[in-house]
Amino acid sequence: MxxxxxxxxxxxxxxxxxxxxxxxxxxxxxxxxxxxxxxxxxxxxxxxxxxxxxxxxxxxxxxxxxxxxxxxxxxxxxPTKQIPSPVPGYILVGDLPDEVMYYILPSRYCQSDLQELSNLAFQIAGNFVPGYDQVEEIRKWIHQNIKYQYGVSDSTTTALDTARNRIGVCRDFTHLAISLCRALSIPARMTVGYLDKLQEMDLHAWFEVYIGGEWYTFDAVQEVTEGYRIEIAHGRDAADVAMxxxxxxxxxxxxxxxxxxxxxxxxxxx
Amino acid sequence: MxxxxxxxxxxxxxxxxxxxxxxxxxxxxxxxxxxxxxxxxxxxxxxxxxxxxxxxxxxxxxxxxxxxxxxxxxxxxxPTKQIPSPVPGYILVGDLPDEVMYYILPSRYCQSDLQELSNLAFQIAGNFVPGYDQVEEIRKWIHQNIKYQYGVSDSTTTALDTARNRIGVCRDFTHLAISLCRALSIPARMTVGYLDKLQEMDLHAWFEVYIGGEWYTFDAVQEVTEGYRIEIAHGRDAADVAMxxxxxxxxxxxxxxxxxxxxxxxxxxx
Amino acid sequence: MxxxxxxxxxxxxxxxxxxxxxxxxxxxxxxxxxxxxxxxxxxxxxxxxxxxxxxxxxxxxxxxxxxxxxxxxxxxxxPTKQIPSPVPGYILVGDLPDEVMYYILPSRYCQSDLQELSNLAFQIAGNFVPGYDQVEEIRKWIHQNIKYQYGVSDSTTTALDTARNRIGVCRDFTHLAISLCRALSIPARMTVGYLDKLQEMDLHAWFEVYIGGEWYTFDAVQEVTEGYRIEIAHGRDAADVAMxxxxxxxxxxxxxxxxxxxxxxxxxxx
Amino acid sequence: MxxxxxxxxxxxxxxxxxxxxxxxxxxxxxxxxxxxxxxxxxxxxxxxxxxxxxxxxxxxxxxxxxxxxxxxxxxxxxPTKQIPSPVPGYILVGDLPDEVMYYILPSRYCQSDLQELSNLAFQIAGNFVPGYDQVEEIRKWIHQNIKYQYGVSDSTTTALDTARNRIGVCRDFTHLAISLCRALSIPARMTVGYLDKLQEMDLHAWFEVYIGGEWYTFDAVQEVTEGYRIEIAHGRDAADVAMxxxxxxxxxxxxxxxxxxxxxxxxxxx
Structure with missing residues (x-):
């Protein structure tokens, strides 16, 4: 396309x-x-x-x-890469490629080392099959429990803030999703770019996770992850990929x- | 040596x-x-x-x-690199080499984008000549105002925590120093390694700042920055250089x- | 411009x-x-x-x-970067930055390790001040002694071939110049791109040398090195930067x- | 071990x-x-x-x-990585990872772009199954047809020289093998290090090729590729990995x- x-x-x-x-x-x-x-x-x-x-x-x-x-x-x-069947599984930390290791560490706005975020991750996804199923549970939970609203968060808002306040924009949804995945030792990164499916025309942020040996796209703002995307940048969080x-x-x-x-x-x- | x-x-x-x-x-x-x-x-x-x-x-x-x-x-x-005379000055952001740019951005434990840390940086060093003089003021202020004590901070303690609690270890002294420098647009990074002058034998952490076109070593734990050092790793903060x-x-x-x-x-x- | x-x-x-x-x-x-x-x-x-x-x-x-x-x-x-006055001097090998070291080694089409090319380099430039003066002597010698002609060299032609046959195109002029500079321990690389001053419209190749702490542009095809350029690629020789x-x-x-x-x-x- | x-x-x-x-x-x-x-x-x-x-x-x-x-x-x-069964096949150039592409290009001592070397490669291995079988044919041919002798080649000897003179040391065997593999669009690189099986104690050179999605070790000096190795360096040829x-x-x-x-x-x- x-x-x-x-x-x-x-x-x-x-x-x-x-x-x-x-x-x-x-x-x-x-x-x-x-x-x-x-x-x-x-x-x-x-x-x-x-x-x-x-x-x-x-x-x-x-x-x-x-x-x-x-x-x-x-x-x-x-189009956004399809999830294959069977769904991609969890990769043991010891089997992750070297260049993926950066994305399981905590970063400025994704404090995955905090107990509070770790607890939330296990509460949401602890009972699901490691890998895709856990990530999709996290994505859906954020979509359903975080209110999308402009003007309540700013450039210093972190995943912890969003976990507590349950409100924000695509940047905040993405930071929270990344933090919860990393808390489960699933590598996750932030991607910014253009998405054709967006209601209000804006630059968009979503997340990618490394499961089954590849990076897959997830979008906590959408009902289901879909659409055509042009990637501008990716990194650990918004500190790395600020417009x-x-x-x-x-x-x-x-x-x-x-x-x-x-x-x-x-x-x-x- | x-x-x-x-x-x-x-x-x-x-x-x-x-x-x-x-x-x-x-x-x-x-x-x-x-x-x-x-x-x-x-x-x-x-x-x-x-x-x-x-x-x-x-x-x-x-x-x-x-x-x-x-x-x-x-x-x-x-020995620790001597500060030349005249002292190294501030490098305008537009003149920083590309590979130094990472070190003026906020990171996991160095939230230099927060107003509270920015205010503290200006309060300590705002009236001093940009460059070496500002960095040395920050280093001395931390040395004099933060109490060195084991067991009160942990691996999730941030520069903001240390600015408020005024207590911590070399890791915390260093995170705060880095954050205050970055708040003044001075590139700063964390270095870990061995220092011969340390009282209690331990792995040590200190900071380096980019002034006058080079990286210089500063140590907020010491009365004056001195001694022989073997560098193990450097990065944006402890998330990058965890032992x-x-x-x-x-x-x-x-x-x-x-x-x-x-x-x-x-x-x-x- | x-x-x-x-x-x-x-x-x-x-x-x-x-x-x-x-x-x-x-x-x-x-x-x-x-x-x-x-x-x-x-x-x-x-x-x-x-x-x-x-x-x-x-x-x-x-x-x-x-x-x-x-x-x-x-x-x-x-415009092509001006040579400052006094002219940039030779940098001792021990003082070259690490990332410049690749460009004093021999490469596919620039066999600077061959005695025949080394002899030619010393014959042309041996009596000149190391640095800019040597490079400019080499450039002028090639401009004056190598005949510019299409169709006599091909994609496997080397600097040694050109030193012997004394005929070729911009690629060959550049390979010879690079080899002679490297034989004098002056880092040299090939750059390809657009030049506005070219008689026949074509993609062009020239060389850059590291003297006085910076890369400077030299063009053995031109009478004097001048004009506006858009750089497409640079590397050790045409094996690295083939269109x-x-x-x-x-x-x-x-x-x-x-x-x-x-x-x-x-x-x-x- | x-x-x-x-x-x-x-x-x-x-x-x-x-x-x-x-x-x-x-x-x-x-x-x-x-x-x-x-x-x-x-x-x-x-x-x-x-x-x-x-x-x-x-x-x-x-x-x-x-x-x-x-x-x-x-x-x-x-021990030297075993060749699995079925043997690793040829990877189409379009499917090679980006970071492998350097190793199909010609280099200083491996002039795989020359017709003479390309002809030799096809003569030796043209009728064999692309991938492992071709590489092993090349390795065996070199082992059988190049005489191992010190003192006849030097640091400027190329694969073309060795193809013509049919004499040399491990460096020359390796350069020729690499060139013939690259002529068949098989990525090949030079590795230097220690080998326990060597008759005369010396630093050794061998080659690695990218087949079946991985790098495998081949050694044209040995009757069969075997033994324990410590790798010191690898690169395109001896210009990259000179001791x-x-x-x-x-x-x-x-x-x-x-x-x-x-x-x-x-x-x-x-």
């Missing part, structure tokens, strides 16, 4: 402000990036690097005044996102 | 337990690792990998019963550490 | 052929990639990875028949390249 | 000479490094880094006079190697 994502971000800048952006798509297996653009208005030079997780990062200085950052991407993507990290005095004025599927029918992919 | 470190860790294991160890020395500039050993009793095979920060990690399964892990290292090391991360049912019974200088006089190093 | 590059490559494919492409621009400091596209006609899915040198690689299968690969890039670029590496039965039918400067005047850059 | 390797290298140094050594063991899955040492006499400081292939590299300056470098390692190792690369005026005076198995019976390994 051909899919297009576009985001327009406007800042009011009161003093030149250094930023790191993660707004360009990941270059990886499973999504063919056919076209993409990254424009800053007014025009300023930017440099790029690839971070430890393979994400593309853009560094630049926001100049004074109103600044607009527009990113566009057009990609050939697959924009700023160092200075600038205010986000607006974020406008568009997502479109460009074909009616999926084409064959190998 | 030739320096020797040795640690003996004993576990009581009640069920086979997967672990990741970081107990072997870093291989890097500034410390010449002449000899080292890593023994597990009873003997079990282990595999090794190098993590994202360049640390050596050992993976294996602790078998049932009492298990002893002994590591030894003998290295040629320099042992375990997945299962094992109890640390004892940790015994020895550190010795093997020569009376430093030899010339280039 | 805003600069645009575009390449259209047509293949006749007689059996499905696996390829690795390096046709998309590097994401790095010094060039801001504003827009770019990568299209295969007929459309096939492709995956991407970043290689050991930080280059973007595209992997896919060329289907039977005529296949056209079109890449486009629009970037904000600086297309194919595994099977396909014939390159045509390569069409366009390079345009989009503004008349350079704008200020930081 | 516990295994011990030791090498003592003596140099006569006429002017301070920068070197890069690869003499310490790889830290990886399948070999547990229990003890190891690296001593330079007279003592000089050295720094270490990990190269692009994960090998440990030591950098230092050989001082004037006679210098002795002694390395020792004691490891728990498995010592020197930049200056020093003469290798002697190399003395000892390899011992420390137990009579293999112990169980998982």
């Amino acid at each position: 051909k899919m297009k994502g576009r985001s327009v971000i406007t800042y009011n800048v009161y003093a030149p402000t250094n930023v790191i952006c993660m707004l360009r798509p990941r270059r990886q297996n499973g999504q063919s990036i056919i076209e993409e653009g990254f424009n800053i208005e007014p025009s300023v030079p930017f440099s790029e690097y690839t971070d430890l997780y393979g994400n593309a990062c853009q560094r630049f200085v926001l100049p004074n005044g109103q600044v607009t950052i527009t990113t566009e991407v057009q990609a050939q993507v697959n 924009i990290t700023q160092f200075g005095n600038a205010t986000l004025q607006s974020l406008h996102v568009e997502v479109n599927l460009l074909e009616n029918e999926p084409v064959s992919q190998n | 030739k320096m020797k470190g040795r640690s003996v860790i004993t576990y009581n294991v009640y069920a086979p337990t997967n672990v990741i160890c970081m107990l072997r020395p870093r291989r890097q500039n500034g410390q010449s690792i002449i000899e080292e050993g890593f023994n597990i009793e009873p003997s079990v095979p282990f595999s090794e990998y190098t993590d994202l920060y360049g640390n050596a990690c050992q993976r294996f399964v602790l078998p049932n019963g009492q298990v002893t892990i002994t590591t030894e290292v003998q290295a040629q090391v320099n 042992i991360t375990q997945f299962g049912n094992a109890t640390l019974q004892s940790l015994h550490v020895e550190v010795n200088l093997l020569e009376n006089e430093p030899v010339s190093q280039n | 805003k600069m645009k590059g575009r390449s259209v490559i047509t293949y006749n494919v007689y059996a499905p052929t696996n390829v690795i492409c390096m046709l998309r621009p590097r994401r790095q400091n010094g060039q801001s990639i504003i827009e770019e596209g990568f299209n295969i006609e007929p459309s096939v899915p492709f995956s991407e990875y970043t290689d050991l040198y930080g280059n973007a690689c595209q992997r896919f299968v060329l289907p039977n028949g005529q296949v056209t690969i079109t890449t486009e890039v629009q970037a904000q670029v600086n 297309i590496t194919q595994f099977g039965n396909a014939t390159l039918q045509s390569l069409h390249v366009e390079v345009n400067l989009l503004e008349n005047e350079p704008v200020s850059q930081n | 516990k295994m011990k390797g030791r090498s003592v290298i003596t140099y006569n140094v006429y002017a301070p000479t920068n070197v890069i050594c690869m003499l310490r063991p790889r830290r990886q899955n399948g070999q547990s490094i229990i003890e190891e040492g690296f001593n330079i006499e007279p003592s000089v400081p050295f720094s270490e880094y990990t190269d692009l292939y994960g090998n440990a590299c030591q950098r230092f300056v050989l001082p004037n006079g006679q210098v002795t470098i002694t390395t020792e390692v004691q490891a728990q190792v498995n 010592i690369t020197q930049f200056g005026n020093a003469t290798l005076q002697s190399l003395h190697v000892e390899v011992n198995l420390l137990e009579n019976e293999p112990v169980s390994q998982n």
Whole structure:
């Protein structure tokens, strides 16, 4: 399926402000990036690097005044990877590949080492078969028990906060899901990007878990995990994959996102 | 100076337990690792990998019963790097090398994005010259205001906890120092290893900050930062550089550490 | 300066052929990639990875028949970096950064370990000041003594061949220059990309050397090294940065390249 | 099996000479490094880094006079990995993992892109089943047709030279084997280390190929591939894994190697 994502971000800048952006798509297996653009208005030079997780990062200085950052991407993507039957099982920690080990450790917003989160994980999923069944129970529990609402959480809200307050947005749903999976020694990471099925057009966050020897996509915001996605970045939590990290005095004025599927029918992919 | 470190860790294991160890020395500039050993009793095979920060990690399964892990290292090391005069200054975020950027972001135990820690950083160091002077103010403030005491903090204690409770061990002193530096946009990381000047023989933790275009060592536990050190690992905080991360049912019974200088006089190093 | 590059490559494919492409621009400091596209006609899915040198690689299968690969890039670029005064000097091998060490070793097409090439290097540049002066002597010597001609060298031609036959294209000029620099223990690498100053529109190859603590651009094809460039890839030699590496039965039918400067005047850059 | 390797290298140094050594063991899955040492006499400081292939590299300056470098390692190792039945098959280039792709490209001493080597590969193995059978045919052909003799090849000898001269040492056997495998699009790399079965005690070189989804060990010097091995380094060819690369005026005076198995019976390994 051909899919297009576009985001327009406007800042009011009161003093030149250094930023790191993660707004360009990941270059990886499973999504063919056919076209993409990254424009800053007014025009300023930017440099790029690839971070430890393979994400593309853009560094630049926001100049004074109103600044607009527009990113566009057009990609050939697959639908969300199907869960095979029988469902993927739990991988023993000793059998995890080295490069997956980072994703069972606690991180800034996913304090999976806390007893309170560990207890919650066992309460929700302790009686289910380790692996897919546990993850899906966690996902469903969050979908049913956490209220989706803008404006009650912020950039410092953690999984523990969300477990207690039971309210938040996709970022918070995802942090809680990741923490509960890690508490069960299931590697879990945060992915941000475009999803075509989203009601309100926005950049979205979901989680991936390593079960049965592969990474699978789960989305606690959706009734069932589905849709076409373009991945922008993934990492341990929002500290790793922040859309924009700023160092200075600038205010986000607006974020406008568009997502479109460009074909009616999926084409064959190998 | 030739320096020797040795640690003996004993576990009581009640069920086979997967672990990741970081107990072997870093291989890097500034410390010449002449000899080292890593023994597990009873003997079990282990595999090794190098993590994202360049640390050596050992993976294996602790078998049932009492298990002893002994590591030894003998290295040629320099004394703690001197602060040059004039002192190293603040590097603008826009001028930081890409590979340093990870160390100004918040992490599991260093919540530098919290207003409370940011306020404390500005209160302590806001009136000092950005760079070395600010870092040294933070280091001294922690040394003078945080009480060093075993047994009051644990593996989930964060910099925010320490800022409030004003008590802890080297790990806690270090997390707080790192958080306050990052709140001032100064890159800071945690280093663990052997220090010859330590009163009670133990593995030690300190912090490094990136000022004036280089990493410098600071130690909030010491009256002044000094001594010979062998670095084992460095990372964003204790989640990255845990001596042992375990997945299962094992109890640390004892940790015994020895550190010795093997020569009376430093030899010339280039 | 805003600069645009575009390449259209047509293949006749007689059996499905696996390829690795390096046709998309590097994401790095010094060039801001504003827009770019990568299209295969007929459309096939492709995956991407970043290689050991930080280059973007595209992997896919060329289907039977005529296949056209079109890449486009629009970037904000600086002119070729000026040589400062005093000129950058030779860096002692012991003082080279670790990540530069790969570029003083011999490689597939740059056999800097051969006595014949070493002798040539000393004959050309042995009496000049180590560093910039030696490199510029080598560059000028190649420009003056190697005849630029299409069709006499091929993809297996080495620096030794070119030193003997004294004829070739940009790839051959560059391989010889790299080999002679490395024979003098000066790190040198191959860069491919777009150059606005080229007479015949083509993808171009030049070399970079590490002197005075930085990488500088040199071009043995030009009278003097100058112009605006968009870098696609760099590595040890053409084995690392081949535009297309194919595994099977396909014939390159045509390569069409366009390079345009989009503004008349350079704008200020930081 | 516990295994011990030791090498003592003596140099006569006429002017301070920068070197890069690869003499310490790889830290990886399948070999547990229990003890190891690296001593330079007279003592000089050295720094270490990990190269692009994960090998440990030591950098230092050989001082004037006679210098002795002694390395020792004691490891728990498995016997050479058995070939399973049915034998591992050829992996289509399109299905190779990204990180394996480097090993089908030509390199300094393995010019697999040359028609002459490609012809030889097809002549030897063209009629055999792709994968294990082809590799084993190549290995046996080299064992039977290349004469093992010291002193006729040197550090610049390539696979093409060996294919023509049919004489050489383990380094040359290995380069030829790698080149012929790559000519058949089978990823192949060079490994150096200790082998217990070697007649004359020396550091040894062999090759590994990626078939059936894994790396397997092959040794063209042996009648059949067998024995216990400690891996020091692996890479594309001897340019990547040179025991010592020197930049200056020093003469290798002697190399003395000892390899011992420390137990009579293999112990169980998982």
